[in-house]
Amino acid sequence: MKNAILTALCIFAIIHSVISWQSSIVGYNAVSKKLSYVRDAEGNVIPDFSTSGYHSGERELPNVSQVKTLSWVEMTDHTNYIQNAINEVSILPISSNFRGALVLGPGRYIIKGSLYINASGVVLRGSGQGMNDNIDTILEAVDNTPDQRDVIIAGSGDNDRWRAQVKSTKTNILNDMDVGDKIITVQKQLFSVGDTVVITYPTTDAWLQSVQYGGTDPQWTVNDQISIQYHRIVTATTGNTITINAPVFNSLRKNLSQPTIYKHDNTNRINHIGVEDLRIVIKSNGGPSDENHAWNALSFTGAEHVFVRRCTMTGFGLAGVEFQTVTYATVDSVTAEKPVAQTTGGRMYNFCLSDAAQHILIKNSHARDGRHHYVSNGSARVSGMVVLNCTCSNINAASEGHRRWSTGILYDNLKSDYDNLAIGIYTRGTMGPSHGWSAANSVVWNSRVPRGSICVQKPPTAQNFGIGCHGVVSGNKQPCPFEAQQGFIEGSNVEGLEPSSLYLAQLVDRLNNQ
Ligand SMILES: *[C@@H]1O[C@H](CO)[C@@H](O)[C@H](O)[C@H]1NC(C)=O
Ligand SMILES: *[C@@H]1O[C@H](CO)[C@@H](O)[C@H](O)[C@H]1NC(C)=O
Ligand SMILES: *[C@@H]1O[C@H](CO)[C@@H](O)[C@H](O)[C@H]1NC(C)=O
Ligand SMILES: *[C@@H]1O[C@H](CO)[C@@H](O)[C@H](O)[C@H]1NC(C)=O
Ligand SMILES: *[C@@H]1O[C@H](CO)[C@@H](O)[C@H](O)[C@H]1NC(C)=O
Numbered sequence: 001m002k003n004a005i006l007t008a009l010c011i012f013a014i015i016h017s018v019i020s021w022q023s024s025i026v027g028y029n030a031v032s033k034k035l036s037y038v039r040d041a042e043g044n045v046i047p048d049f050s051t052s053g054y055h056s057g058e059r060e061l062p063n064v065s066q067v068k069t070l071s072w073v074e075m076t077d078h079t080n081y082i083q084n085a086i087n088e089v090s091i092l093p094i095s096s097n098f099r100g101a102l103v104l105g106p107g108r109y110i111i112k113g114s115l116y117i118n119a120s121g122v123v124l125r126g127s128g129q130g131m132n133d134n135i136d137t138i139l140e141a142v143d144n145t146p147d148q149r150d151v152i153i154a155g156s157g158d159n160d161r162w163r164a165q166v167k168s169t170k171t172n173i174l175n176d177m178d179v180g181d182k183i184i185t186v187q188k189q190l191f192s193v194g195d196t197v198v199i200t201y202p203t204t205d206a207w208l209q210s211v212q213y214g215g216t217d218p219q220w221t222v223n224d225q226i227s228i229q230y231h232r233i234v235t236a237t238t239g240n241t242i243t244i245n246a247p248v249f250n251s252l253r254k255n256l257s258q259p260t261i262y263k264h265d266n267t268n269r270i271n272h273i274g275v276e277d278l279r280i281v282i283k284s285n286g287g288p289s290d291e292n293h294a295w296n297a298l299s300f301t302g303a304e305h306v307f308v309r310r311c312t313m314t315g316f317g318l319a320g321v322e323f324q325t326v327t328y329a330t331v332d333s334v335t336a337e338k339p340v341a342q343t344t345g346g347r348m349y350n351f352c353l354s355d356a357a358q359h360i361l362i363k364n365s366h367a368r369d370g371r372h373h374y375v376s377n378g379s380a381r382v383s384g385m386v387v388l389n390c391t392c393s394n395i396n397a398a399s400e401g402h403r404r405w406s407t408g409i410l411y412d413n414l415k416s417d418y419d420n421l422a423i424g425i426y427t428r429g430t431m432g433p434s435h436g437w438s439a440a441n442s443v444v445w446n447s448r449v450p451r452g453s454i455c456v457q458k459p460p461t462a463q464n465f466g467i468g469c470h471g472v473v474s475g476n477k478q479p480c481p482f483e484a485q486q487g488f489i490e491g492s493n494v495e496g497l498e499p500s501s502l503y504l505a506q507l508v509d510r511l512n513n514q
Helices: 002-015 079-089 205-210 502-513
Strands: 026-028 035-037 066-070 100-104 107-111 115-117 122-125 137-141 150-154 183-185 196-201 228-238 241-244 260-263 271-282 296-314 319-337 351-363 366-368 374-376 383-388 391-393 399-401 406-412 421-425 442-445 448-456 464-467 470-474 488-490
Touching: 035 502, 066 079, 079 100, 079 107, 079 115, 079 122, 115 122, 137 150, 150 271, 196 241, 228 351, 374 383, 374 406, 383 502, 399 406, 406 421, 406 502, 421 442, 421 464, 448 464
Parallel strands: 066 100, 100 122, 107 137, 115 150, 122 271, 137 271, 150 296, 271 296, 296 319, 319 351, 319 366, 351 374, 351 383, 366 391, 374 399, 383 406, 399 421, 406 442, 421 448, 442 464, 448 470, 464 488
Antiparallel strands: 026 035, 183 241, 196 228, 196 260, 228 241
16 A cells, blocks of 8 residues: 555656755655654644545555346336345445445436435445446436435435534543644543544634634624534543544634543444446436436435545536545545536535535546535534545636635645636635635645636634645735735745645655554
8 A cells, every 4th residue: 555655656756857846844854754844933834634535545445345236127217226236235244344345237227216325334336437328337317306315325314413422421621732733631531542532622702703703794603603623533542641543623722712522422333335436417307507406416424434436427416426424535536527506606516525524535536517626615524625636627616615614625736727716725705605714724735727826815823825836826815805814825836846745745654654
């Protein structure tokens, strides 16, 4: 696995080999050969994004053995035909996390309902993502009952936002934490290595004041519940301290709000689901702005360690792939294009972290024709979103943190041929309404928008970073939609940034450490 990552790093390095340079705030230490980071006076630093992805990027996506095949047969609705086969696989025994793969032969399958993959360890595999139903597997979603349904729902289906607490495990965090920190002093030591935990930083008036009430009008209020949450795994304990697997992506200061931590009861959490090698085509009977059709092609809701690869999604109103209450997911080589809906708010988010989505990696993927192509809609419960080596074309609005303080978003080697604002880690001001500061402690790294622009602005108490990007990179009103202080911008339009991929370099560092 490490070799594969090193090879990928080399390919990046060769492609871009000119005079290389490193950022002044993250670069290789000459002695340790590992990345070292510089904090600014406010305590801001580029955090480690490398835990994003299926099994935190530590395992390749698996090739799960086929346990059942279905051939195409003529029917007016294949929903039950496929669901019954999924259900058969769903009760097989689990070995090495998986029960097995259901393989759909080539053909055009008509889906009038929704398909549920709600048992752990099930992979749904087609025969190819192309358009030729003699060799490819096409799921054609027709009709609109129920209204604006999801075509595939993978996971429990419950966007529970990790609410299930192990009884009496909620306790206070006693230390102030900076972005990037992984060590927590707890009031009561109730935690063991391997526990999943949820850190909560409740919205208070003092915190809102420190972020200028979102910098918007109407201002954010305590009732808006913009509580930052981080879903983590305990990796070490000593005395009253615990270490977590991934850093917090925001400073948590006790004088503004008292952070807490609880053990997440994840005993019944659905895990290890995959969808691969197929095409989902959502049909509508209206024109290009018709909204009477299925709304999301694939919704991961209530799951962890999931993946989708080599798929194409078209015709969705909201998302090709969306995530709610999901951790450790990888999207690899997926195309989401040709959405059908009105070109306006709340639609056409091709890859969408809707709510409570963390440690999500979207790589080698393509988005076209939508509005916000790679986006967090999820307020302060979304973080650890990494968009790696993806492309974007024919877009109508920026890839961005969309609303209310998402943290820890990384756009790494994103390429867009759009001629306007393509990526924003910034304030959306009064848009939305009152979306305000939409991303904090987020990074755009070595991304290319040769005809367009990237907006990088500094939120109060935090920072955003645009390093080694190509195109207009600025914090000014124009290209940004609202006035604010410029973020940390370095080396724009200079070739040769090392490392060429921040995520891959951070992953190598972390794996070498383990
Ligand atoms: C899965 O199969 C592909 C193609 O044969 C191979 O490149 C890849 O390494 C395999 N992955 C694993 C985890 O074995
Ligand atoms: C899983 O999906 C099946 C098929 O639709 C459904 O019958 C069942 O109730 C679902 N189970 C759970 C636990 O949601
Ligand atoms: C909270 O503490 C920080 C230092 O940790 C300080 O800079 C800040 O002014 C304090 N804010 C309030 C409202 O006391
Ligand atoms: C974004 O989140 C808000 C608040 O939860 C919700 O009202 C809205 O429908 C979401 N938009 C999309 C496109 O998911
Ligand atoms: C980047 O993604 C493209 C697919 O768009 C793929 O062909 C290429 O190999 C990827 N590059 C790396 C370094 O993984």
